[in-house]
Amino acid sequence: MSLANTQTRYGTVAKSFHWLTVLLILTLWPLGWFANWWPYDTQAAFDTKWLLFSLHKTFGVILFAVAILRVIWALTQTHPRLLNGENRVESLAAEVVHWVLYGSIIALPVTGWIEHAASTGYAPILWPFGQGLPFIPKDVDLAVAFAHMHVALTWVILGAVGLHVAGALKHALIDRDGIMSRMWFTKKAPPTPPATKGHGPAPAVIATGALAIALAFPFIAGEEAAATTETSAEAAESAEAPAQTARTTEPTGEAPVWTVESGTIGLTIQQMGQAVSGTFPEFTAAISYNPEATGPTKGEASLEINIATLVLGSVAAQAQGPDYFDSAEHPTATYSGPIIAGEDGNLRLDGTLSIKGHSAEVPLPFTLTIDGNTATASGTTTVDRRTFHIGDSMTDEGSLAFPVEISIEITATR
Numbered sequence: 001m002s003l004a005n006t007q008t009r010y011g012t013v014a015k016s017f018h019w020l021t022v023l024l025i026l027t028l029w030p031l032g033w034f035a036n037w038w039p040y041d042t043q044a045a046f047d048t049k050w051l052l053f054s055l056h057k058t059f060g061v062i063l064f065a066v067a068i069l070r071v072i073w074a075l076t077q078t079h080p081r082l083l084n085g086e087n088r089v090e091s092l093a094a095e096v097v098h099w100v101l102y103g104s105i106i107a108l109p110v111t112g113w114i115e116h117a118a119s120t121g122y123a124p125i126l127w128p129f130g131q132g133l134p135f136i137p138k139d140v141d142l143a144v145a146f147a148h149m150h151v152a153l154t155w156v157i158l159g160a161v162g163l164h165v166a167g168a169l170k171h172a173l174i175d176r177d178g179i180m181s182r183m184w185f186t187k188k189a190p191p192t193p194p195a196t197k198g199h200g201p202a203p204a205v206i207a208t209g210a211l212a213i214a215l216a217f218p219f220i221a222g223e224e225a226a227a228t229t230e231t232s233a234e235a236a237e238s239a240e241a242p243a244q245t246a247r248t249t250e251p252t253g254e255a256p257v258w259t260v261e262s263g264t265i266g267l268t269i270q271q272m273g274q275a276v277s278g279t280f281p282e283f284t285a286a287i288s289y290n291p292e293a294t295g296p297t298k299g300e301a302s303l304e305i306n307i308a309t310l311v312l313g314s315v316a317a318q319a320q321g322p323d324y325f326d327s328a329e330h331p332t333a334t335y336s337g338p339i340i341a342g343e344d345g346n347l348r349l350d351g352t353l354s355i356k357g358h359s360a361e362v363p364l365p366f367t368l369t370i371d372g373n374t375a376t377a378s379g380t381t382t383v384d385r386r387t388f389h390i391g392d393s394m395t396d397e398g399s400l401a402f403p404v405e406i407s408i409e410i411t412a413t414r
Contacts, residue, residue, distance in 0.1 A: 005077040009182040009190040014077065017070040018183055021105060024063045025161065031056040032154070035123075041323055042393045050272070050399070053123035057116055061129050064109035071102060083177050085196030092199050097163045099207030104157040107211060111150040118143035120313035121269075121276035143314060148218035156214045255290035255299040256414050258375060263410035265305060269385075270401035271315065278312030278319075280305050287412055289339055289375070301349055302336030303408075323393050330356045349379070355388040364408065378409040 004011040010018070035052035039045045082091045116122055117133040118140075124131055136142070171179040178191045265280045283306060289299035307327040312319050320327045337351035346365060353362040366379025382403050385391055394400040 005080060007078060008080055008192060010080060011077070012185070013073055014070075015183055015185060017066065017073060020066055021063070021070065024059060024066065025105075025157070028056060028059050028063060029154070029158070031059065040318065040321075043395050043399065046394060046399060047396075050123045054126055057112065057123065058126040058129065060109040060112050061125060063105060064113065067102075067105040067109070071106065074102075080182055080190075081193035082196065083171070083179055083191060083193050084175075085194055085198075088199075091196075092203060093163075094167055095199055095203035096206045096210070097160050097167070099204045100156065100160045100210055101164060103207055103211045104153055104160060107215075108150065108153040108157055111146045111153060115143050115146040115150055118146065121271045121274065121315040122313075124272065138313075140311060140313060145219070149215050152214045152218050153211075156211065255288035255293060258287040258289055258412035258414050260285040260287065260410055260412045261374075263408070265303070266407040266409075267312075268405040268407075269312075270403070272399060276313050276315060278310060278316065280307070280310055282306035282309040285410065285412075287410075291341075291370075296340050296342070297338045298341050298347070299339040300337065301339060301351070303334065305333045305335070307331055307333055307355075324390050326356055335362070347377075353383065353388075356390070358388045360387045362406075364406075366408070373414050374411065375414075376409070376411045378407070380405060380407045382406070 002011045003013050005014055031052055035049060035056050038049040038052055040049050082094065084094065085091050114133060114136055116125065117131065117136040118138060120138055122131075168180065171177055178188075181188045182190045263283070263285070265283055266277060267279075268275055268277045270276075284304045285301065287299070287301045289301075291298055293299070307325050308320065308331055310316055310319055310325065310327075319325055322329075325333075333353070333355045335349075335351045335353045337349055340348050340350050342348065347368055349364040349366065351362055351364060352359055360383070362381055362383055364379045364381045366377050368375060368377045382405050384402050385400075385404050386402055390404075391400055
């Protein structure tokens, strides 16, 4: 058998690329499906889900490499003439599907790879492939956009594969024209195709248009949904969204009341050895503070945090689940206590943090800068997630570390 293509059959190289692509697609789709739907309510389940995603991503990168080599080879080869070239509609459809498949096996892994590179808290691509891509920043919105495109292209390639298989079965069972011998490893002589005129660039143009529509569809549909439905989730989509202080309550005591103008409540977890940072874009605060007050207590502060607005990279949805923050049952967390000046003059909030019905004393050392009537405070502390029964099923620190860093930065006026 010839390595190169001829007018009547595909060569050994093209056949090898074809069947390797088939094998990869048949591996990737179930891996992706099971990875998405696999539970993560126990450590063992989480580890399995993580492995499934890692395998899916790794085989996806392999598919991309195979697809590039396959396309380069195809561009240097003769393409066997169509056996159904005299049927203009059927032959055009066959060529369009052919080009859609070529485009999909490149675009599908690319969108997945970009989603991965733009995400934090991900299941890694296995060695020897890297995790990042040049010019692709860590960006939640970018990751979400390419995730939508990846899903859309998944349905495109499944549809194209279905049409391709249906066409092959028609040739084999109805037409009985021996077309399968052109792509299978056999010495059987393939049928001689009729000398018919091709369709020129039309199939490639149609396929490109179809792929463009598929890539744009999630965003078109999303904009239409957003026009009719307003949700607070829009605020949580961007890690850069400013905090919204919906109200300022009057603290007890005689210290002056400070009104919060802006601020950020952040957290950083360690997942699979990688730092994943996020924010709670929505919270309310009540603060009183008098630096001239006698005694160590200079005021008090209380925060109420909207847990449902958490932005935490690609694991935000997981963090809202019952084993973690359980935002459906416990939509808010609170943190309140007196502001204390130590003997060294350093300030701290001796606060009680309540999450998911569990409370603990969590001191927060912070720095304070006052410029006229404007004050800026920032501080960082660390808690153990197990204290609040966050991720109880995750007993392996290698998967999800116990310490969680919490940072608060607030600008207020009086």
